[in-house]
Amino acid sequence: MNDSELEKLLKAAPGPDLSPDYRQAFAEKVLGNLRSSPVHRTPPRSWGPRLVWTLATVGCVLLAFWIGRWHGRAETGQDILTNSKVIHETLAMFPHRVRAIVSDQHGINLVLSDADNVPASPPIYVRISDGKNLSSMVTFSGQEIQIDGQKLTVLAEEDGGIILEGKGVLWSNGKAILAAKNMQIQARTIAAGVM
Amino acid sequence: MADTDEELQWIAQSRNGDHAAFGELIRKHQQMIHTLTFRMTGSVADCQDVAQEAFVRAYQQLDSFQGTAKFSSWLYRIAVNACLDWRRREQRRERLLHDWSLEAAGQFASDGGGADGGELSREVQAALMKLPAKQRAAIVLTVYGDQNHAEAAKALNCSEATVSWRVFAARRKLKKLLGKHGGTHE
Numbered sequence: 001m002n003d004s005e006l007e008k009l010l011k012a013a014p015g016p017d018l019s020p021d022y023r024q025a026f027a028e029k030v031l032g033n034l035r036s037s038p039v040h041r042t043p044p045r046s047w048g049p050r051l052v053w054t055l056a057t058v059g060c061v062l063l064a065f066w067i068g069r070w071h072g073r074a075e076t077g078q079d080i081l082t083n084s085k086v087i088h089e090t091l092a093m094f095p096h097r098v099r100a101i102v103s104d105q106h107g108i109n110l111v112l113s114d115a116d117n118v119p120a121s122p123p124i125y126v127r128i129s130d131g132k133n134l135s136s137m138v139t140f141s142g143q144e145i146q147i148d149g150q151k152l153t154v155l156a157e158e159d160g161g162i163i164l165e166g167k168g169v170l171w172s173n174g175k176a177i178l179a180a181k182n183m184q185i186q187a188r189t190i191a192a193g194v195m
Numbered sequence: 196m197a198d199t200d201e202e203l204q205w206i207a208q209s210r211n212g213d214h215a216a217f218g219e220l221i222r223k224h225q226q227m228i229h230t231l232t233f234r235m236t237g238s239v240a241d242c243q244d245v246a247q248e249a250f251v252r253a254y255q256q257l258d259s260f261q262g263t264a265k266f267s268s269w270l271y272r273i274a275v276n277a278c279l280d281w282r283r284r285e286q287r288r289e290r291l292l293h294d295w296s297l298e299a300a301g302q303f304a305s306d307g308g309g310a311d312g313g314e315l316s317r318e319v320q321a322a323l324m325k326l327p328a329k330q331r332a333a334i335v336l337t338v339y340g341d342q343n344h345a346e347a348a349k350a351l352n353c354s355e356a357t358v359s360w361r362v363f364a365a366r367r368k369l370k371k372l373l374g375k376h377g378g379t380h381e
Contacts, residue, residue, distance in 0.1 A: 001374055006373070007338055009319070009373060010334070011338065011339070012315060014315075014316045015229075015233060015339070016230060016233045016242060023226075026225055026243075026246070027218045027221040027222050027225065029247060030218075030221055030250045031221075034254055035214065113354070117354070118357075119329065119353070119357060142356055142359075143357075153359065153360070
């Protein structure tokens, strides 16, 4: 079954058939609720404080990473990405906001979402080399990552397999189905037990 | 399609507390919202309750509708979040809910689809109910709500890539569950 056949099948299933009486009564019922209980209008959300909060937290975390690196000199970006304690604490500090912790030639970067909308899923370790640059990161299923201008979506399968897909790149379970010859990819789920 | 002048007028009047105008908005969108809440809850009683809650929330939040998106998309967003909130409240009764969903799907099917449609509706609804709530929301928005991934991402307050992943995962499960209904298997 392909996607369009599935969509056709889903749409062919009859939905709720509302009787005319129910339709008429429904609107009255909602309006009755509005009349019987005082309605508090919620003013539009202001994004200013949220943005400031996000920028401030990003700054704090970058500073924390920088201090951590300065303090423990020998600990490289690679070490941090495999340090389950650091990752665990970072995730706990920003629940559902951490999109990726990236280590590349520029150092360590924490990529945060501006809303707590990153679904809970096991962290995925990804290492990509294009022959010149090496990037490694911890990210999550469904997140889009960017490696040297190339956007890739990281997807985890139920059986533990990992898929990376982007323009001209499709990599699955350790095998490059479509990728530049010099692109080398490693990816694995970091087991919950390790975290 | 953009909102009609008439609809924009109802929205403006509703903002000023005109319940009759809001009633018109309810009547215009109630079928769409009931379809969404039924696909999300799988239960007749719950779909009606959540639809009602969605419209009350919409009235309360009317001031936040800025007209940059279609009113129906904005309403969808409120309804899908009402469904997800309902899902959280009901999580403890998941097993029971599943049984209700099968019963409810049969009930609607017998109203609307004839013998074949009834069986199909029951199976489709049962398959939808086997999806995690967020994957179900992504499928409901994109298939039944005809929203693209960007619109669904706004409704679900997540990234487009997350929606794409949820749709991808949901489709894969649905194909497995509904595979016997034909088509060439991948």
